[in-house]
Amino acid sequence: MKVSYLILCLIAFCVTGAAAQTTSKNLEYYLKEAESISPVLKDYQNLQRSAGIDSLIVRATGGPQVTASSAGMYAPVVRGYGYDEVLTNGQALEALLNVNYDLLNKKRINNQLQSIKIQSDSIKYAGQLSLYDLQRSVVDQYISAYASQEQVGFNRDVVRLLEEEEALLKKLTRNNIYKQSEYLTFLVTLQQQQLVLQQAELQFKNDFATLNYLAGISDTTPVKLTNPKLQADFNITAQGFFNKRFDIDSLKNINQRNAVQFNYNPKLGVYANGGYNSSFVLQPYKNFGTSIGFTFSVPIYDGHQKKKQYQKLSLAAKTTSGYRDFFTRQQQQQLQLIRQQINQTDALFPKINEQIRLSKDLIEVDSKLMHTGDLKVADFVIAINNYMAAQNLLRQTNINRLKLINQLNYWNR
Secondary structure (H helix, E strand, O other): OHHHHHHHHHHHHHHHHHHHHOOEEOHHHHHHHHHHHOHHHHHHHHHHHHHHHHHHHHHHHOOOEEEEEEEEEEOOOEOOEOOOHHHHOOEEEEEEEEEEEEOOOHHHHHHHHHHHHHHHHHHHHHHHHHHHHHHHHHHHHHHHHHHHHHHHHHHHHHHHHHHHHHHHHHHHHHOOOOOHHHHHHHHHHHHHHHHHHHHHHHHHHHHHHHHHHHHOOOOOOOOEEOOOOOOOOOOOOOOOHHHHHHHHHHHHHHHHHHHHHHHOOOEEEEEEEEEEEEOOOOOHHHOEEEEEEEEEEOOOOOOOHHHHHHHHHHHHHHHHHHHHHHHHHHHHHHHHHHHHHHHHHHHHHHHHHHHHHHHHHHHHHHHHHHHOOOOOHHHHHHHHHHHHHHHHHHHHHHHHHHHHHHHHHHHOO
């Protein structure tokens, strides 16, 4: 019974292990993991929340400001030496509650709130750009890992085919149908392909580890990557995501102009206080009181600083406009180039598939001839090499197409 139980446990363990090894993961899984784990994206989210708090602080500064203040002073006069009591009164105590309110600050507060909104939009743009960059890197690495995985599978099939032919060729060589030198030539080819398979497996492990690293995944359990079915968006947008940064810079420039103007507007404020203020010289118990007043200021001359600040902002606006025009032209050229490369790549597939079909047919014919000893081993090796070259070209072309689509979808937002 113990032996049977142990066998069942081993079988269950093997089945579980095999199931774990054949677990499939798609591109969407890695994108979601990378987005949920990235500390950079969380940092931008916190910065946006912080900007929301800043707007509440600015709104609070627009209302009446209430402060409590207190001050005390004692200036002793010893044997006639000391401060003049006419000036100091000898001692004083002040305890006041002050209320200040700026009557003309509404537009200034609104401009400050607009500045915070622009800052929040800038943070949102930077966070979205960081997300797009992360997605592009993950997709690109996923494509590389998937290509390495497919290469491993193809090399295994080739090695399996060569091993089957090697067993047959060994038997034919023993029967003196083929020379020993021809068998050794084939054996060298087999060993080379076995080494190529080992290199492909190592490359897949490295690409897969890099994919997990970019996505922030610490689990190194082997998985099977599914085909990344990327769809190309050929509709080029006129005003896309990347142009938003120039719009934000333009709004920031306008906001700064308004801030300069508000600094030169008249300022009118009122204040009131109440409390205790006494020098204790005469009836200190009656020195409770209150006062009200106003403050008014208007700038007259400061050396034309306002004009100079406007000139700086005008130069900044021209710089932004120049960068916008340059980027727009480059983006359109880049999108057209990528789209052209995708179309040229698509045109290669029929020719490559035809080459694969012919190479495969040739291998089948050569294999039958080799079984009867009517084919040189070198010709069979050449046929296999041609087939492998065509298959590698197909995979590489497909991978290049997927990476081009990734670039197209990134810039065409």
